[in-house]
Amino acid sequence: MEILVCVKRVPDSAENEIEVKADGSDIKRDDLVYSVNEWDNYAVEEAIQIVDRVGGSVTVASIGNEEAEEVVRREMAMGAHQGLLLVDPAFEGSDGKGIAAILKAAVLKGQYDLVLTGAQADDGAAQVGGMLAALLDWPYASLVNKIEVQDGHTLKIGREIEGGNQEINEIEMPCVLSIQTGINEPRYVGIRGIRKVASVEIPVMNAGRLGIDPAAVGQAGAGVKRVDYFVPPAGAGAEILQGSTAEIAAKLLDLLKAKGGLK
Amino acid sequence: MAAQVFAFIVHKDGVADDSALELISAARNIFPDASPTAILTGAGAGLDAVCQEVAASYKQVWKVGAAALIYPNAELVRPLLLKLLPKGAVLLLPHNTFGMDLGPGLAVKMGATCIPDVVGIDGLAGATLKVVRQEFNGQASTHLACDVSNGAVISVRSGSFRPDESRSAGGQVVDKSGEAVGLSARRRFVEVVQAEVGDVDITKADVLVSVGRGFGDKENIPVAEELAQTMGAVVSCSRPIVDAKWLEKSRQVGTSGKTVKPKVYLALGISGSFQHMGGLKGNPFIVAVNKNPKAPIFQVANVGVVADVLEFVPELTEKIREAK
Ligand SMILES: Cc1cc2nc3c(=O)[nH]c(=O)nc-3n(C[C@@H](O)[C@H](O)[C@H](O)COP(=O)(O)OP(=O)(O)OC[C@H]3O[C@@H](n4cnc5c(N)ncnc54)[C@H](O)[C@@H]3O)c2cc1C
Ligand SMILES: Cc1cc2nc3c(=O)[nH]c(=O)nc-3n(C[C@H](O)[C@H](O)[C@H](O)COP(=O)(O)OP(=O)(O)OC[C@H]3O[C@@H](n4cnc5c(N)ncnc54)[C@H](O)[C@@H]3O)c2cc1C
Numbered sequence: 001m002e003i004l005v006c007v008k009r010v011p012d013s014a015e016n017e018i019e020v021k022a023d024g025s026d027i028k029r030d031d032l033v034y035s036v037n038e039w040d041n042y043a044v045e046e047a048i049q050i051v052d053r054v055g056g057s058v059t060v061a062s063i064g065n066e067e068a069e070e071v072v073r074r075e076m077a078m079g080a081h082q083g084l085l086l087v088d089p090a091f092e093g094s095d096g097k098g099i100a101a102i103l104k105a106a107v108l109k110g111q112y113d114l115v116l117t118g119a120q121a122d123d124g125a126a127q128v129g130g131m132l133a134a135l136l137d138w139p140y141a142s143l144v145n146k147i148e149v150q151d152g153h154t155l156k157i158g159r160e161i162e163g164g165n166q167e168i169n170e171i172e173m174p175c176v177l178s179i180q181t182g183i184n185e186p187r188y189v190g191i192r193g194i195r196k197v198a199s200v201e202i203p204v205m206n207a208g209r210l211g212i213d214p215a216a217v218g219q220a221g222a223g224v225k226r227v228d229y230f231v232p233p234a235g236a237g238a239e240i241l242q243g244s245t246a247e248i249a250a251k252l253l254d255l256l257k258a259k260g261g262l263k
Numbered sequence: 264m265a266a267q268v269f270a271f272i273v274h275k276d277g278v279a280d281d282s283a284l285e286l287i288s289a290a291r292n293i294f295p296d297a298s299p300t301a302i303l304t305g306a307g308a309g310l311d312a313v314c315q316e317v318a319a320s321y322k323q324v325w326k327v328g329a330a331a332l333i334y335p336n337a338e339l340v341r342p343l344l345l346k347l348l349p350k351g352a353v354l355l356l357p358h359n360t361f362g363m364d365l366g367p368g369l370a371v372k373m374g375a376t377c378i379p380d381v382v383g384i385d386g387l388a389g390a391t392l393k394v395v396r397q398e399f400n401g402q403a404s405t406h407l408a409c410d411v412s413n414g415a416v417i418s419v420r421s422g423s424f425r426p427d428e429s430r431s432a433g434g435q436v437v438d439k440s441g442e443a444v445g446l447s448a449r450r451r452f453v454e455v456v457q458a459e460v461g462d463v464d465i466t467k468a469d470v471l472v473s474v475g476r477g478f479g480d481k482e483n484i485p486v487a488e489e490l491a492q493t494m495g496a497v498v499s500c501s502r503p504i505v506d507a508k509w510l511e512k513s514r515q516v517g518t519s520g521k522t523v524k525p526k527v528y529l530a531l532g533i534s535g536s537f538q539h540m541g542g543l544k545g546n547p548f549i550v551a552v553n554k555n556p557k558a559p560i561f562q563v564a565n566v567g568v569v570a571d572v573l574e575f576v577p578e579l580t581e582k583i584r585e586a587k
Pocket of ligand 1: 005006007008009039062092093095099117119122123125126219222225226
């Protein structure tokens, strides 16, 4: 099976405190630690496990600047067979639809049976997978937390729905699935693994090679334009306890007693 | 700009989802005098009942009943809506697991703009709709200017708009079931498998000590367990803790976990994402411990402690022990 996994390089939410620039034009990016979007890492692991069972190969693609290479290489160190970088100044400021249109062009350059995305990325939009499927006119399922290959044409999949219940579906290939966290346990990638793939050539494709009209993507083609970042006016918010650790613990003890938090 | 506004109503067991009333307010934030049309799909008597319920709040209700629609399969509902919706329509739907499945692809097929997970709507100027979204798990907010001249599919975050409880529409149910003939999809619904039941029931606990990713490592979980034991509380957690298999799924609080109603909730090393907070009901007394003073959890907590959980929690456990 030929699988394409779409991965996005994002500020690592576990490692960073996100702050908005004073002029609201962006978040402060200088000191951010970046990594692969958490959901995409599960998608790559799943693709590798499927190919281990039924054969085929895994390609990892990312749209971004030169720095996207670092996350593609990391996922290749996990075991993805090929990388693909989609880089062009014309892609900058794309909205979700623009990102999906670029990915569609990349999908059509290959012969894929299955395309995986993450359920969502740092913008929390959860939109690219569904848009990509619609642009390709392929069937789609979101929030997938189980994949079983049935035969050459269909997959049995689980979708995670409210309450953690699982909706089982059969879906025809080729299809697009967005992957939910927890579907597997992504393998650890060590420095040695990354070194092994350090010199592997990763093809780069721009708008021209993908056959994309630059005016249809990027900021020019965006139906959704980001105006600014801002910090909403703080509501009542929490009363922050002050003092030494011992003093704070003592205050909290009293509050917990008063609110019925101790038995 | 004038456009017809529709709300897709999600329902289960003959009862409309809470979003049904919130979407009315969202629609009015776009067009102040909007009278959105509700669309419901399903089958059988349950569908009729919920259509009647919704007609109290929506002047027009479109009912599409068909055996194939008994379970909401987005891959079937999407082509149906493409037939039903007029050109340039604005469709509102909840940003839940169904909305995420249906919405983005529907927007593309309609040639409309997809506006996902909206938490606020500032209003329409010409054909540009200004909305508010959150990014980075609520750590930053952003204004977006959206071109809705060819319509829009807008998914709305639960709890972001005040439900319109007036129930004074006295609406009409229009049967559009004829449009559902000949629907087919390349994805077939098979069944729903219920989430596993664990050995503890966090939904019954009065006091929850909840563990988040801020604990950093499985080895640190006992720090929370000791606090819980000392307090006579039960340990719950956020989703990444379950994904990493540090605790079992039945302890997860949130939209894809359990809905809990404790009196006191300790959120330790939890950022406060809406999917997590969505599982916390009944207005508990919330204590948040987080090393980031700007963590969104401090917006919703009653009391906050800015500290490293691994330093602060043992200290608190000790204090409680001494006081006993
Ligand atoms: C400088 C800058 C300006 C921007 N301006 C705008 C703007 O004006 N309007 C706007 O709407 N957005 C803007 N964006 C954000 C936009 O480009 C988002 O990346 C896009 O909306 C898709 O990301 P998402 O988080 O919404 O994806 P989601 O739909 O949440 O992500 C789902 C999945 O899609 C795939 N995916 C997403 N992005 C990529 C990628 N780059 N490469 C490969 N796979 C990917 C991944 O598999 C991911 O898990 C801007 C971003 C930057 C950095
Ligand atoms: C469809 C869907 C359903 C979901 N359902 C759920 C759900 O049911 N429940 C759920 O919880 N999530 C759910 N999520 C995931 C959710 O979006 C968040 O990713 C998740 O809630 C984050 O968990 P967290 O707060 O523990 O981790 P993070 O967001 O990573 O936050 C960790 C926090 O700990 C703080 N911290 C770090 N180190 C320390 C330290 N040493 N001391 C103190 N503080 C520290 C950080 O400042 C940060 O605020 C769902 C997501 C999707 C897409």
